[in-house]
Amino acid sequence: MITLRSLTKRYGPFTAVDSIDLEVAKGELFGFLGPNGAGKTTTLRMIAGILRPTSGSVVVGGVNIAEHPAAAKAKLGFIPDRPFIYDKLTGAEFLRFVAGLYDQSGPIVEKRMDELLSLFDLFEWKDELVESYSHGMRQKLIISSAFLHRPEVVVVDEPMVGLDPKAARILKDLFKEYTRRGHTIMMSTHTLEVAESLCDRIGIIQGGKIRALGTMDDLAERAEEGVQGLEALFLRLTGERASRALVEVLDA
Amino acid sequence: MREEGAVNGGTGARASSVSASSTATAVNAPAAASPVAERLPRPSMRRLLRPKWHTIRNRVRKSDAKEGWRWLIVIAIGLLFWGFAMAVLVRVLTYFRGTPEIGLLLAGKLLGLVFLSFFAILLLSNVITALSSYFLARDLDMLAAAPVDWLQFYLAKLLETLIHSSWMVALMALPILSAYGYVYQGGAGFVLVALGASIPYFAIPAAVGSAITLVLVNVFPARRTRDLLSVVAVLAAGALVMLFRLLRPERLVRPDGVRSLVDFVAMLQTPTSPFLPSEWAQRAVMGSLTGDLELLPLYLLWTTAAVIVVGGALLHRALYDVGFSKAQESAHRSSRKGALAALAYRALAPLGALRRELVMKETRVFFRDTTQWSQLILLAVLLVVYVFNVKLLPMGSEGVTFFLVNVVPFLNLGIAGFVLAAIAARFIFPGVSIEGRTLWLLKSSPLPMGALLWSKYWTGTLPLLALALIIVGVTNALLGVGAFIFVVSLCSIVVLTFALASMALGLGAVFPRYESENAAQIPTSFGGLVFMLTSVVLVAGVVLLEARPVYAYLRARAFGEPIAASEMVVGFVLAFILCAVATVVPLEVASRKLDALEV
Numbered sequence: 001m002i003t004l005r006s007l008t009k010r011y012g013p014f015t016a017v018d019s020i021d022l023e024v025a026k027g028e029l030f031g032f033l034g035p036n037g038a039g040k041t042t043t044l045r046m047i048a049g050i051l052r053p054t055s056g057s058v059v060v061g062g063v064n065i066a067e068h069p070a071a072a073k074a075k076l077g078f079i080p081d082r083p084f085i086y087d088k089l090t091g092a093e094f095l096r097f098v099a100g101l102y103d104q105s106g107p108i109v110e111k112r113m114d115e116l117l118s119l120f121d122l123f124e125w126k127d128e129l130v131e132s133y134s135h136g137m138r139q140k141l142i143i144s145s146a147f148l149h150r151p152e153v154v155v156v157d158e159p160m161v162g163l164d165p166k167a168a169r170i171l172k173d174l175f176k177e178y179t180r181r182g183h184t185i186m187m188s189t190h191t192l193e194v195a196e197s198l199c200d201r202i203g204i205i206q207g208g209k210i211r212a213l214g215t216m217d218d219l220a221e222r223a224e225e226g227v228q229g230l231e232a233l234f235l236r237l238t239g240e241r242a243s244r245a246l247v248e249v250l251d252a
Numbered sequence: 253m254r255e256e257g258a259v260n261g262g263t264g265a266r267a268s269s270v271s272a273s274s275t276a277t278a279v280n281a282p283a284a285a286s287p288v289a290e291r292l293p294r295p296s297m298r299r300l301l302r303p304k305w306h307t308i309r310n311r312v313r314k315s316d317a318k319e320g321w322r323w324l325i326v327i328a329i330g331l332l333f334w335g336f337a338m339a340v341l342v343r344v345l346t347y348f349r350g351t352p353e354i355g356l357l358l359a360g361k362l363l364g365l366v367f368l369s370f371f372a373i374l375l376l377s378n379v380i381t382a383l384s385s386y387f388l389a390r391d392l393d394m395l396a397a398a399p400v401d402w403l404q405f406y407l408a409k410l411l412e413t414l415i416h417s418s419w420m421v422a423l424m425a426l427p428i429l430s431a432y433g434y435v436y437q438g439g440a441g442f443v444l445v446a447l448g449a450s451i452p453y454f455a456i457p458a459a460v461g462s463a464i465t466l467v468l469v470n471v472f473p474a475r476r477t478r479d480l481l482s483v484v485a486v487l488a489a490g491a492l493v494m495l496f497r498l499l500r501p502e503r504l505v506r507p508d509g510v511r512s513l514v515d516f517v518a519m520l521q522t523p524t525s526p527f528l529p530s531e532w533a534q535r536a537v538m539g540s541l542t543g544d545l546e547l548l549p550l551y552l553l554w555t556t557a558a559v560i561v562v563g564g565a566l567l568h569r570a571l572y573d574v575g576f577s578k579a580q581e582s583a584h585r586s587s588r589k590g591a592l593a594a595l596a597y598r599a600l601a602p603l604g605a606l607r608r609e610l611v612m613k614e615t616r617v618f619f620r621d622t623t624q625w626s627q628l629i630l631l632a633v634l635l636v637v638y639v640f641n642v643k644l645l646p647m648g649s650e651g652v653t654f655f656l657v658n659v660v661p662f663l664n665l666g667i668a669g670f671v672l673a674a675i676a677a678r679f680i681f682p683g684v685s686i687e688g689r690t691l692w693l694l695k696s697s698p699l700p701m702g703a704l705l706w707s708k709y710w711t712g713t714l715p716l717l718a719l720a721l722i723i724v725g726v727t728n729a730l731l732g733v734g735a736f737i738f739v740v741s742l743c744s745i746v747v748l749t750f751a752l753a754s755m756a757l758g759l760g761a762v763f764p765r766y767e768s769e770n771a772a773q774i775p776t777s778f779g780g781l782v783f784m785l786t787s788v789v790l791v792a793g794v795v796l797l798e799a800r801p802v803y804a805y806l807r808a809r810a811f812g813e814p815i816a817a818s819e820m821v822v823g824f825v826l827a828f829i830l831c832a833v834a835t836v837v838p839l840e841v842a843s844r845k846l847d848a849l850e851v
Binding site for chain 2 (some may be wrong): 045048050051052069071073074078080084085086088089093097098099100101102103104105120129145151223246
């Protein structure tokens with residue numbers, strides 16, 4: 001459902017994403033892990049069509065996003081890590097606006113809107129201006145907007161940031177149910193427990209390159225002796241030394 | 253729960269409000285109250301201001317050649333403006349200097365008027381700036397959580413407010429004071445006195461403005477205060493312009509209405525506002541220029557400034573905690589779908605879901621942002637002043653020929669074009685920039701960027717067009733022009749409006765300021781300057797191209813000559829082509845730029 005071929009993004013001399021090849025299947029929930037600045041967000045933003053790759057290609061649902069951006073984006077829903085939206089619209093107006101971007105309107109949209117808002121406890125707030133929403137409420141509104149047009153693929157950057165435990169649980173269930181129905185989700189996260197419990201496959205990226213890829217079992221098999229659990233594997237691959245150095249700094 | 257206002261965030265907001273209150277106490281807690289005050293770190297005012305200084309320094313250091321050129325152009329235009337303002341004032345003051353008895357009084361009166369206007373502007377500007385620097389700035393959470401002494405904090409923020417709100421007035425004052433110094437040959441003494449008067453003259457409105465804001469924030473939530481202040485500021489500015497215009501200050505130099513010279517001199521000698529710092533500053537500066545230096549005005553300026561800063565500091569100590577806490581709450585406002593919105597929805601239905609939603613979004617965002625629409629009030633005032641000025645033109649007087657009656661409205665077209673360009677700069681130019689924070693949504697959706705521009709273009713152009721037709725229609729009717737010029741000016745303003753709106757939107761996309769949070773600041777950027785310059789060229793081009801056929805027509809009418817049809821057609825067609833190109837090209841360029849944009 002998502003195919004990345006030699007995907008590369010350079011900013012001047014700095015290579016943020018370095019020739020990534022990846023295939024995410026239909027109905028799969030794929031987790032993208034990596035330390036800060038590893039290239040996760042850049043990769044997701046290229047898939048969402050917000051950034052243009054320096055080279056390589058992104059294919060969503062069989063459509064190359066560089067060649068047919070509108071067709072590819074129509075299959076996609078994107079949830080960014082920072083919930084910036086129009087402060088002067090109400091929650092309901094914002095959702096109607098997003099539906100309009102996908103050329104959808106009418107009773108079906110209204111019904112889905114009410115369902116999603118109720119799911120995330122936002123129904124009571126739907127006629128309030130977004131400027132009065134908290135960070136978590138904005139995040140829930142954006143999540144609702146990404147699912148409103150029933151996209152085939154949902155790309156999510158840090159979904160749990162700002163969510164209360166109840167909303168986080170609802171989101172996990174929503175992700176599971178959505179992929180069970182044949183849709184695809186690709187998400188980046190720093191919450192390793194979430195990745196471990198939710199994702200069918202995990203990719204660990206560092207320095208713009210994928211360092212490890214597979215199911216949890218695959219990763220455990222490939223791990224060196226003495227490395228158990230996703231956290232240990234993550235630290236081994238992405239900078240265990242740094243956490244040791246931290247202890248030295250604090251002791252100093 | 254919701255009636256009480258929650259809230260930058262429902263339940264979460266309440267928690268943040270409480271924590272803000274406690275952290276704000278850290279800023280303002282008198283150090284002496286702490287038993288370990290001696291050992292506490294006490295960051296100085298200089299340290300608090302250092303990040304601001306470093307920001308400016310880094311911006312200068314990191315600027316590339318392209319940025320350097322931009323600055324050079326801006327500085328060159330600024331110097332040209334300075335030179336022009338100074339030259340005009342030198343001419344006026346030289347004329348005053350050559351006028352015995354009343355020349356010096358007139359010069360003093362003029363300086364007093366300038367200082368009074370500047371003082372009003374400074375006061376308004378400081379009230380608004382203080383709201384940002386004391387209550388809404390991004391560094392406040394960090395400072396509130398740090399062990400910062402309340403007085404250092406107050407003084408650092410006061411200086412920040414003063415600089416942000418006064419730099420433009422200071423730059424405007426420089427050529428004015430230079431002109432006075434040059435004409436009246438003020439030496440080093442004049443420079444010292446001007447400087448000595450300027451420091452308290454700028455400090456007083458900063459301290460008063462900060463104190464007003466502090467009190468207002470304690471009464472209203474900060475966000476509501478901002479809305480309130482926007483409207484108050486705009487109304488006050490509007491009233492000032494209106495008052496100035498209705499008083500007709502040009503009568504000061506054409507005293508036909510005053511009964512005798514003695515009355516006129518008496519009027520000039522009476523201080524306009526003896527208890528205001530503007531009057532003290534004027535007396536100090538004029539005194540140093542005439543060799544009759546008065547120390548009392550300087551003494552009044554400095555002592556008043558000192559008293560107000562100390563009073564402001566005490567007020568800050570007493571009220572800031574509560575105010576800062578309140579500033580964490582936002583105005584709770586809801587908006588239910590009204591009859592008007594339902595009507596608009598139905599009316600826009602033929603456009604399809606995408607375009608209808610885009611237009612609705614543009615309209616809602618604009619009218620719900622008080623800082624945006626409050627400027628419409630100022631615009632209305634300026635338009636009234638404009639029409640009032642046209643009405644005052646002595647077109648019906650003796651000696652005004654048929655030629656003049658028709659040429660003036662034609663030139664009025666140029667002025668109207670410039671007014672429309674200024675309005676487009678304020679309301680249409682920021683259109684693309686204000687999408688900065690939501691571009692992730694627009695770019696990740698299948699929305700064609702052309703459709704986004706389409707909605708922004710028409711929601712901006714149609715009101716501008718209505719305004720253009722009113723300005724030209726009303727002024728033409730007031731001037732009593734002939735049918736030909738009436739039609740020519742109406743058609744010209746229509747095509748000009750389409751072109752100006754397109755250029756504003758297009759250049760706004762080519763020179764965007766996505767990081768800007770305030771739409772009002774966007775037109776003051778380099779791109780805004782480029783737009784205004786290009787607009788002047790376009791308006792001048794249309795007026796010049798149409799001048800010849802208009803002249804030919806008026807000649808034919810005045811002297812009974814036959815009208816040269818080819819000359820008429822060529823002139824008007826060329827003007828139309830120029831406007832058509834200026835309409836199509838900027839939108840096309842903007843569309844490509846947005847398609848290629850990465851966020």
